[in-house]
Amino acid sequence: MHRLLQTVLLAKLSPEQRRAMREAAHQLLSAAKLGHHASSQEWPAYQALLPHILASQAAGSSDTYVRELVTDTVFFLYYWGNHEGAAALARQAWSAWLADSGEEDGHVIRIAKSLSFTLLQRGQIDEAIPLAERALEVSRNIEIDPEDLVDSLCALADARRHQGRFTEARDLGEEATVLARAQFGADDQITLRATHSWGVDLRLCGQFDEALALDQENARQRESLFGPTSFLTLNTLNALSIDMRESGDYPGARDFQEDVHLRARAALGEDNALTLRAARDLAVCRRRDGALDEARELTEDTLRRLVARYGRRHSDSLSTAANLSVDQRLAGDLELSRELGEETVRRYTALLGEDHAYTLLTGANLAATLRALGDPDAARKREDDVARRITAVLGPRHVMTLAVAIGQANTAYARLDFERAHAIDEAGLAELAVVTGADHPLTLACTANLALDLRGLGRGPEAGEQQRRAVAGFARVVRADHPGSSRHGHTAASSAIWRPCRCRPAAATQRTPGRLHRLVR
Template identity: 30%
Template sequence: MGAGAGSSDGMSDRRWFIRHAGADRAWAEWVGWQLLDAGHQVELDYWDWGTGENFVLKMNAALERGRLLALFSPAYFEPERFTTPEWTAVVAMGEKITPVRLSEVEAPAILRPLLSRDLFDLDAAEARRVLLEAVDGPSRPDTEPPFPGTHAVLRQVGASSPRLPGTLPRVRNLPARNAAFTGRDSLLVHLRQALASGQRVAVQALHGRGGVGKTQLAIEYAHRFAGEYELAWWIPAEDPALIPDQLAQLAARIGAAPTGMPPAAAVELLLAELGTMSRWLLVFDNAEDPSALAPFLPGGTTGHVLITSRNPHWHTYAAPLNVDTLARTESIALLRAQGAVLPDADADHLAHTLDDLPLALTQAAALLTRMSAADLQAELARSMHEVLAEGRPDDYPVSLAAQVRLTRARLAAEHPGAAAVLAALALLAPELFPLTACAGRLPDQTSTVLSEALASRLSAGSVVDAIARHSLARTQNGTVQLHRLTQAILADQLTPSQREQAQRHAEDLLTAAAPENMTDPVGWPVWQVLLPHLLAVDPASLATTDGRWALLGACWYLMDRGQPRPARDRLQLLYDTLLQQLGPDHHAALGGANDLARAYDETQDPERARALDADTLQRHRRLHGDDHLDTLASADNLAIRLTVLGRHEEALALHEEALAGRRRVVGVDHPDTLRTASNLAGDLAGVGRVEEAVVLGEKTLAGQRRVLGADHPDALSTANNRAIDLWNVGRVGEAVVLGEETSEVQRRVLGSDHLDTLRSANNLAVHLRDVGRVVEARVLGEETLERRRQVLGVDHPDTRSTAAWLESLREQQEGPGAGE
């Protein structure tokens, strides 16, 4: 609005800049109105400042134009609020502050000499008189002085004067206010702005998970801004069939319809009457179906509607406003407001465990009256469900555990497939899961309820939508992420048979979502998303080959990203399980041994890796013969381990054997054959047969580029090895060109942190130094060292090798005669 715009010389004493904490907006509007009505000019941020304007500049200009009227309250003096630097700046400039108190509060020492007036615990008329005395002095008359244009100014603010904040409307049925309500100031202010800014009936839908405090927020809003309304009516709306009777009661109360009229007719008359009225508030609590509520939403030009719901899909009928969990400071304040006495560290730990969810915190506070924080944490770790079935607050119909159970039961009745997905995700990680990526890819043994639910992306989308409507998880773009606390409760509530079914479904989901090729970089973004879920699975619970393969794929991805230690630990658990369940000769156990050997090799235990690969090769030969593909793959792997151990002649012989077998079985151009040829070229170089290595490497690289493409990781690895061999035979220029080309493509295809990319960059830096491009070599070496430290750690042999080379280079550059 334009109230207070413009000023004339000598009028600054009649112009007031009202400053307040966000929590006290209702008071600020009431004070501003009274000053306008008494002929003062007023500047109030909510009335006069537009969205996007510079807050600091507007505040500075307001202070230059008029005097500061400060509304003192506990919130006003909170250090993190902007009011603190504001009043300290005014004091520093020697400007006058006129304070009024909205509640019992002790001002900071520097402000205590100021005389302040109290507006609380007074009726509206007395509070107005005290306010005007504060700004005009005690000689101000009690009667309302005439002021030209007053009514026009007031009409810009609203139809009639607001009542004193805290006074309740004449027509109301609001639930009792929660004396322990804590925090949410910014959300309340946002809600007030959203409701008060519209020209037509403003409808806001507070949505969020169960127990997040939507109803309490609506109650607090209704009471905090009660002075703005002449009618405030609360309608429990979970069952749409009961809404007409409740609205009919309101119609009779305000005389819009006679008592006893059929509800449908009374509702029609009520909505018509509300269309002609102003300053009313309707609250529909726990409305879940937007289309079912739509016939009861009033039209007209004024009035406010507030909806609370677990369903976020209100865009057609209302402006959705997400109610999330509390900030940590608010969580701790809520625990203490409920009577809990505990140190900051214990309060913080408990709030984290309970996901900052208000209902859970309230229940925990009740339990802390009969057990210690340490005992409560131990019980939560044992069974989240049992703990949160206790201590139901008086103002909430059920405990959090019961609320989760009831919501899941409703979901199961409406959409059994969505309930099955929810139970499966309860046994995975509380992270994003790409549900629609599973559509149409579930294994054949999947249950009918799950396979039908995820038969297509369209049906999978309906599963996501059903879960979202009940606010049991966060959903976005086909992904589902369970709330950590909800997940723990759901998992605890599963019966043994339900848990067994959920484990099978979880494995089916992981299998369906996993990329087909664990080594293809195209699948790495998917592996990154699936990784926490696959690491959350107990390897002993995996019952299918595809499920175990998915876990192997996740571990392979970890090793490709330079994290072999967590991969090794998980692979060891899986391998031990496979040995026990299936025996050492089973193909799944042999596959696990293969991946575990790589993990031992990359965690600097090459001898253990060699022993595993040797045993695997021996078993494959006995089970399948020398020319079986698995036997040939094992021979190739064992040769690689022998190379790492420096046993080059043995590695060379084994690689020659494997290459001949692969050429015989799958042909010279098969990707596996070409990979073995590349490995053999490395062995030839290792025994000093570098010219032969160059020839074989060149031929192999050409084959890989033709069969796989120049950007394939295998071709890039061979190109790096060939650059080294070219260097060793004196073809320096070609080596540098190939090294630069390979490094650039690896950064683009594999990423700057991939192990192959770092290996090529390290080799290129050495070659650049040797051709005199020392500055470039040092820059590349320092970048490679930093990345190796981040990816591999400071103690990894590759990191130490790069660090030693770089130190040697620095000494050469900075030593005697450097730069001459």
Template identity: 30%
Template sequence: MPPRNKNFTGRDGLLTRLRNGIVDQDTAAVVPHALHGLGGVGKTQMAIEYAHRFRENYDLVWWIPADQPGLVRATLAQLAPRLGVPGPTTTGIEDSSNAVLEALRRGDPYSRWLLIFDNADEPADLQEVMPQGPGHVLITSRNHTWESVVDTVAVDVFPRAESMEFFKKRMRRAISDEDADRLSEALGDLPLALEQAAALQTETGMLAREYLRLLEERTSRLLSEGRPTEYPHSMTAAWELSVAKLKEYLPEAMELLRTCAFFGPEPIPRAVFYPVKGPIRQGTTTLLADPIRLGKAIGRLGKYALVRIEAEANEHRTLQVHRLIQALLREELDPAVQEEIREEVHSLLIGAAPQDPADTANWPRYEALLPHIRPAKVEESTRSDVRDFALNVLTYLSASGNHQALDQHLEIFLERWTADSGERDLHVLRAQRIRGNLLRELGQFQAAFDVDKGTLATMRDELGEAHPDVLILLNGIGADLRAQGEFGEAREHDEDSVRLHRQVLGEQDLLTFRAINNLALDLALMSEYQRSRDLLKEALTRAQAEGQALNRVTLLNLWTGLGRAVRQCGDYQEACDVGTEALGYGREYFDADHPRILLAQKELAIALMRAGDREEALELAEDTHARYMRVYGLDSPWTLAAATCLANALRANGQPEKAFDLARDTARRYPGVYGPDHPYNHGCASNVALLYRVLGQPKEARELNEKALKGVESKLSRGHHYALSIAVNLASDYAALDDLDQACALGLDTYRRLTELLGENHPTTLAAAANLSVDLIRAGETEEGQRLSSATMERYHRTLGEEHPDTIVAGEGRHLDWDFDPPPV
């Protein structure tokens, strides 16, 4: 909350009316209330006073600047730590703000809350972020359309008595009723104009009659010049008087104020005003180079009530200029001077921005600068350094997960830059690359691929094959191909990408490690598990040797990927060991809801389940799925993968009914994310089929598995691990239906293919062999079946051990089931 205004005056009737309207609402749902009125009448100050006056009625009050709708979610997300939900540094702004809205709706942990949306424009802008639940919402706006949407309290200029009371409270010396009345009359009782007048008289010692004489001269001139009617003449005249005195006493403070007019109306970080490179007017350069003079200028602006100076909770000071004063300052300048100052603001923004926008430690600084990007018209600049800064802002928005603001800024930057510089401009291409990443994060895989493919072709034409920008984009293309189910094409693409990365950047570059991680994913998706394992083991060893020089997220990705590859090779206990180490490393540096932590946790849950630690696996899978649900929502590909893991863990722990419901719901959602023909859809369908058989419906299981096997074969091949895993289950379906001929034929073919693909000791091969031995014995091939059973049990004892659940099931002559867990793309 902004601090309480010690000079707040009057408005008791309006505040009482507002309070009665809020507390008398009949419904448990939120009924927003709005303070509506013209600029300068004190709507914001009333909202601040309401929050402080009635603070004992609330456990939580949160202030949200709402003039830029795309930034509202960022402010909501900052509330997350107070509500015990994931913050924006771990889950991204959009997901974090959704978690905040849900916590407010539930009233957990606070049911008595107040949210204030200051200076909202269109009601539609806040539709998706207006909280529901037991709390209260207060809006301030100049837009009269709110009157037809919410309960509105109109705020007008002061009644004369309150104007006079304000002067007596605000001015440090005594003022007569007559002078207070004359001043109020001349200033139209407009609170902002009264504040300007009182500040100027207090600081300069000017008498009321002198101020009135000068004000009359200014007002007459303004009226004769026909100044725009959207600004009250009294306000304009009062402002010009303050400016005239400021120029007289400290002219450089006036130049600083003009600079502030080209920022946004939200708080400007004090840290912006330091010597920087780039176009800066000479007077500003001199002022910024003298901290004593600069401090004096800022102090004088505050004393004249032209700037509000505040210290935030973290002790970082900010300057804030009323939007009406900003508009008046800009209006008095020639277009050429406006452009000159705007260039200066761009230089100051660049100087205040940290170098690495993906580093979470730098996000608060970017968040503070973000409200000033649009007002400063950053998109209009053709300077290379300004556009680099704009791209860093986009990278910050992407890394923090603020998809709404990212989409809005991307659209603006791309439209203007393309119009000014053409589609082949490097900054345009870099923004298009970020757009492709955004589309992929939103699950729009085909659209992402189309954008990335077109951007890559142009980048190659403009920059050549080996340019770093081209190499960065190559990784995105590989992800697009995997998301489309084109695993073989993705592997070929990423093999070329790794070769180029090594050739251009070397083995130890961050981008090279990322490319290797992507290639390892491709190899595993093509059943080349051992090669994936070897590649990741080598990369992780080199990455760990780099220590702090390597990005921790990349290191955790490699570590988690290695654990997955070890598991896919069939070494379950080793996979648990590697996965535990990876998760432990990640927890040292990241929040429990960080996406990389959740991925590491899910992979460890799968490894534990495969190793036979089923209860621990279920506990971990339930926690992971719950976190994914809260952070990403129900239909995210990441949540669906976690749901698949949980369903498998439920089945392994003897809860097939719950597993079936979750698996079937998940399988229904998968085509909406990946499209109808993706191998993951068929793999998840096979999980549902497996549960049909477990629940005593083998016919439904067979039909669904036959369809799933055909789908995987058409996309990959019959010799792919996914297809062979489904075939293991389908053979069990045939056996359950007493079709032993088909069961034995399919089982024998699958066993031979798995032996060739994964080796005779791989757990999938052992499951196929154990099932086949049972079916052979039932079909009358007793000798062959017993011989295969004996050899299989020997390998089970040697690889998984006598106490492993799979060893026990095989030894009892029961069929083993093989479920599917989709890896990340």
């Protein structure tokens, strides 16, 4: 029925008649049997029903089935890519249900978590955090279905992750996974949700091998349960490619992610949020694999699409902007890189605070650009501040902290302070060999840097030995035509450290021109 005709008819009804009509509409809605909201094949049915859900004010219903439909619709809107609409519907439902049923009602708890999740995606973190915290607190203190408790643990893990409290998020994800496995088994969809969340947080904590093992099995089970084109399956496959990349398999990660991106485009559409994340992560894979021009082209296109749909403050827009700043630096567009890097640091600071890991790592990338611009003093000042802060936030042995230290060594080398560069690289190499492994590209890059430090100190034989180790290592782990392979008797290492799921920025460092050029990205 046309909305104008609806308005005319409703105007003739008494309040009681309107209420009765609305309840009748809700009963019709509750009879709808829609499929899983993460399946793009089900989206047309949700799209057809959405105008009726909104027009009938279903978000204000007290009917159990209508409330379940509204909650499913919130998630459909998110998976479909309408994050603003998802947050608006969740907020409307949460306000109505809380007033009607109280905070201990199961539907209220679930919609509170849904609202928190959608707000996190939109960068409204301060508003989202208390909702997730209270949902878990209530879930622990009342008799609630184990499924809802698992989901509450995951919701707070999501929130802690956005706050940069990665260890807390990891512990919550592990608790949720252990509980879900005990209650529902390893292959239940509730368990798979918890396992995916735990894998993200393991990766953020630098535990790449553990995340890889979890995501490999989770991807297999999600594909078996939901199918190969489900948003959930593709999301875990995207996470798996990041695990591969951060574990040091640059060629394998790129090949894998090329396929994930193609599948996401075909199943979800080119401008879907997950497709754009897959494109962003594919661009990083291409860069790590040495395809710098292809990486930049894809990053530029992805950022343009993200900003057009979600704005510049969206978390995916920010991480992609940080990536583009690195691409620009590698292409020699240093002023563009500096301007975008400074803007992204400002936006991250406003959104997350100056001590959040993402803010700090974007600042480390900016320092690399300042160094490339010929201002090692400004680079050192920024890097030393970042190093102090990130050590306090993540600890001295986190892979991100170690990557920032490599940047400090690069700046010391650019200042011809070979003693400081050597001290930092020598200490970092010992830690990296343990944390990431002796054949990880980041470890090999540090080895190559140490060779240059030793040569600068006049210790030629030792330098030669370290250089041979680096060259042999890169020959094992990167393609033969990679920029990180040996050339002219020196090593150019293109190395990477860390990028999380929904993917975040990593520190980037670069030796002086004509010596060693290394990306840590």
